[in-house]
Amino acid sequence: MLEDEIKYLLRKKNAVILAHNYQRPEVQDTADFTGDSLELSIKAMKTEAEVIVFAGVDFMAEQAAILNPEKKVLHPEKESTCPLAHQLTPEIVDYYRRKHPKAPLVVYVNSLASTKAKANYVVTSSSAVKIVSQLDAETVLFGPDRNLASYIAEQTGKTVIPIPPDSHCPVHMKITVDCIKAAREKYPQAKILVHPECTPEVRKLADFIGSTSQMVKAVGSLNTEEYVIGTEVGLLHKxxxxxxxxxxxxxxxxxxxxxxKKITLEKILRALLEEKYVVSVDRKIADKARSALERSFELLGVEIPWSKR
Ligand code: SF4
Structure with missing residues (x-):
């Protein structure tokens, strides 16, 4: 069986599979660990494995490589990219920094290494509010994702300038006010949980707003039997x-x-057999991006393994 071959190669190569909560069910079931972006970054940083097979989109695999310069990070499908991450280029960052020279640049984890290299901080949907609220600045530049930017502004009371102004996740934009109203009617007893990448209008109708892992925890802790999940459908499996x-x-x-969904078990097996595609990030860019990540982990109280070495 495919799963058995994968497990055999994982043991043989001292490798692990880290998979995002939006991956296909069979990929999640074969992974050593599943989680949201923050959890996967922490796991990548702390693993003792020599090879990390990253089942997620391009920026996630890149981030694992940034945090593990001495390890081999494999991305099973090069074409698995995040359209949101590609909306904020380093050139756009430079343009807004010139316009707002005093505002710190907080970059969403859903961004490319070259963009992270220019950031003061890198946040995930679960850490954004905690990090921005600790900054000694009333105005921050944030991107990409205008919806998460407005959520951070609502929660912190700060001025959050979205860059670029119309950046958004096309998947979360499919969760509309009409969807939520219809779900409320169909499942009147259910709690509605949505991701902060949803629009402010959708968030207003929800009972809970959080990252994918925060939603999973909410289902475990809330005393309700039924839930409507307002994020990518892969989370339902978990x-x-x-x-x-x-x-x-x-x-x-x-x-x-x-x-x-472009990542399949067949592609994971091929990645392990042929050791491809190896993720590599330019050293200077990786060093700068890692510094921004370290500053952010410190604000979160996350222990950075190499700081003790
Ligand atoms: S769900 Fe949206 S933000 Fe997440 S990887 Fe897909 S396009 Fe990017």
Whole structure:
């Protein structure tokens, strides 16, 4: 069986599979660890494995390589890219920095290494509010994702300038106000959980707003049997697996990230067999991006393994 071959190669090569919560169910089930962007970064930073197979989109694999310059990071499908991450280029960053020279640049983890290299801080959807609220600045530049920018502004009371102003995740934009209203009618007993990449109008109708892992924890801790999940549909697999007695429904079946689904078990097997595609990040860019990540981990109280070496 494919899974057995993969497990055999993982042991033989001292490798691990880290998979994002939006991956296909069979990929999640074969992974050593599944999580949101922050959890996967921490796992990548702390693993003792020599090879990391990253089942996620391009910026996630890049980030694992930035945090593990001495390890081999394999991305099973080069074409698995995040359309949101590509909306904020280093040139756009430079333009807004010139316009707002005093504002710190907070970059969403969903961005490329070359953009992270220019950042003061790098945040995830689960860490953004905690980090921005600690900054000694009332105005910050944030990108890409105008919806997460407005969420951070709502939660911190600070002025958050989205760069570029219209950046958004095309998958979360499919979760509309109409979807949420229809779900509320269909499942009146359910709690509605949505991701901060959803629009402010959608967030206003939700019972809970959080990252994918925060949603999973919410299902575990809330005293309710039914949930409507307002994020990419891949998260339903994890929720149903962890809490089989609870019922979880998608806010819309349209919220599918085709890029996340490009990674299959066949491609993971090929990645292990042929050791491809090896993720490499220019050293200078990686060093600068790592510094921004380290500053952010410090604000979160996350232990950085190499700081003790
Ligand atoms: S769901 Fe959106 S932000 Fe996440 S990888 Fe897909 S396009 Fe990028």
């Amino acid at each position: 929720i149903r697996k962890e809490y089989p007695s609870k019922k979880a429904y998608p806010a819309t079946l349209e919220a599918v990230c085709e890029d996340m």
